Amino acid sequence: MERRNFLRAVVAGTSTTALSFTLWQGAASAAPAQPGAGPYGPLGTADANGIQLPSGFTSRVIARSGQRVGSTSYTWHPAPDGGACYADGTGWIYVSNSEVASTGGASAVKFDSSGSIVSAYRILSNTNRNCAGGKTPWNTWLSCEEVSRGYVYETDPWGAKSPVRHSAMGRFNHEAAAADPIHKVIYLTEDEPDGCLYRFVPSTWGNLSSGTLQVLKAGTSTSGSFTWANVPDPSGSSTATRNQVSGAKRFSGGEGCYYANNKAYFTTKGDNRLWQLNLDSSTYELAYDDSLVTNGTPPLTGVDNITGTTGGDLFVAEDGGSMDICVITREGVVAPFLRIIGQSSSEICGPAFSPDGRRLYFSSQRGTTGSSSGGITYEVSGPFRA
Template sequence: MNDTPIDLHRRRLLSAFAGGAGLFAIGGDVLAGLNEASRGVAARSGKTQRAFFDALRGGLQAANTDGLCLPTGFSSRIVARSGERVAGTSYDWHDAPDGGACFATPDGGWVYACNAETPDTGGVGALRFDARGRIVDAYRILSGTRTNCSGGPTPWNTWLSCEEHDGGMVWECDPFKAGQGIARPAMGSFSHEACAVDPRGRSIYMTEDRGSDSGFYRYRPKRWPDLSAGVLEIAEIIGDPTGVGARVRWHRVPEPNPGAKDTPCRHQVAAAYHFQRGEGMVFHRGSAWFSTTADHRVWEYRCADGTIRIAYDADARFAAGREAPLRKPDNLAADAGGAIFVAEDGDDMQIVVLTPDGDALPLLQLVGHERSEIAGPALSPDGSRLYFSSQRGSKGARDGGITFEIAGPFSSRE
């Protein structure tokens, strides 16, 4: 049997799940040792998290030579520019870099996969780093698509790239070598923005970027984790999401792949809730977190019990006299310490960290990029570096994109 790289990743994951039964055969002394070690790790993690948040509370310094305002202890470098050869490779970085994610490699390095939100060429490029963080390769993992905006990583180490146009699809890509992704039409044809995978619930959540008329979707594959067939659903909200106790009721979308003259997915279920421009998404600690840019909100959907809440509301915070540094939220990322990283689509061009206790702390700000947006935040597997792009750069055009790396005392670093 000739397996594709995606097939191999899936089988390794399923083997790992099957092997998990061996944990129940471990003796009590070993388990006690593991628990003690876990407590030690948690204590160290708590200290690094506090140090990280304290660094952010110290405020941002003046812009450095890369045009970035950072907290004390953080540094930056530019790893790629649109239209220019990636250093040490034969690959020209794509225009309009957007959503991205990092994937660990067997040699201790990682790959940063990054979409191209261009209406003509689209696709996905990738940067490969060695264990010391040096770029060793760059290549394309998806071509022939258009307006690839955000997406999401899977637990079986593939990248789901989303096309943001009315007939857009999700494409599953192998980030580890040059190649071509696989279309997943069963996940729906609509203006896809982002994906978040819930491995316990065996579901994939998706946002839609359609102004004030956006759906929130769930896809349940027929055979996990094969994405080729399954059920697409859209959310209805029962109750008031600005308060407490709101929950989601899911409705099957009758026709996941409507034609141009057919009823679009978001209008096929009368009870569906219409969000104000759905954007970035990340799965974190059992929840699908996502942003709605037009009303400056970040939402949390708790997958296990189906409840939903507005975790951050800039207008409500402002009305209550609280600081609201985050506006026009877009792409999301999360770290092991419980922080949610939110990139701004314009506004004052910041990445803001939402802490578990409700603070909103600027991590960085780009100066001179007023006609751009921040996209694709993703932490390296060891948590020591953050990657993101200014989609149009200081030039304010698609071919002016710049991809950055930030290093510093993040809370999830090893």
């Protein structure tokens, strides 16, 4: 929280002007998302797991740091962070990073068709502060190190193949990744108060071992056009990647990243913003900014990890705030979807939907204890709209 408050102080007093835009394809919104009644109704009283949910939804605990996962012999990692889901026959797999120093890595939980846990296992070991990451179209998990000159590791959710470190994707304070199958690139966020947004253009789509790292160039306003420029030295050996290209646009603490419908979305925690790249027109704008909320109190603060549904709704997890996951609907309304009670010293990480869209997985990184050893991973089931 101290780091987030610092980042907010960096941008305090900066005025912003938001231009009209269409939030999602076919949406009626003409401004950054505003508070309103969400599609699922109000939150109810906290359940036995301390989670407030709309009517019709239920929660269960999947794993706790330092304890065995279900009836398996596998001990769940500390500080669970970014995650993703993968189809596995009639079942599925949820992958989760571990944001701890030196031993970090990532683990996976496998479910059968009924949602019962059948196994859990390690897929990446002995890496450093694995924060967020991203799913690739070829069903691997990109696990990103949130340290100076950190790496991206490509891992196998099934644990059958050895992880691969991809130096060509740049060495910097990595946060999240999002794959764009149309332009055949990977977008990468950087968790620095003066960070940048990058894209990696692989030499061959589906093989990330070589390619070109580029940085987004744009003006200082909150909307406009953008271009991409090659980063001369992705290793950052003498000059940090963010400082190598004149005109690279600065973002205040890059966090989650998500791609859908020829748009890329990413969050910046220092100013509580959700940015939108319109990839067909090479323009950018704000999809949400808590300082631009004109209707009551901002429901979403502490923006962090992000995911979405096939129907076009976005789900944004809070680091701090009210410990909410908020929905930003395709109509441009932002509202709390769930709230975790009694865990104010934690953050919500790794939201990801099961392949059928009926279950949402996420973690409270430090749980009720406020320590990385107290992490809790949850599942919420219910009538999510398509």
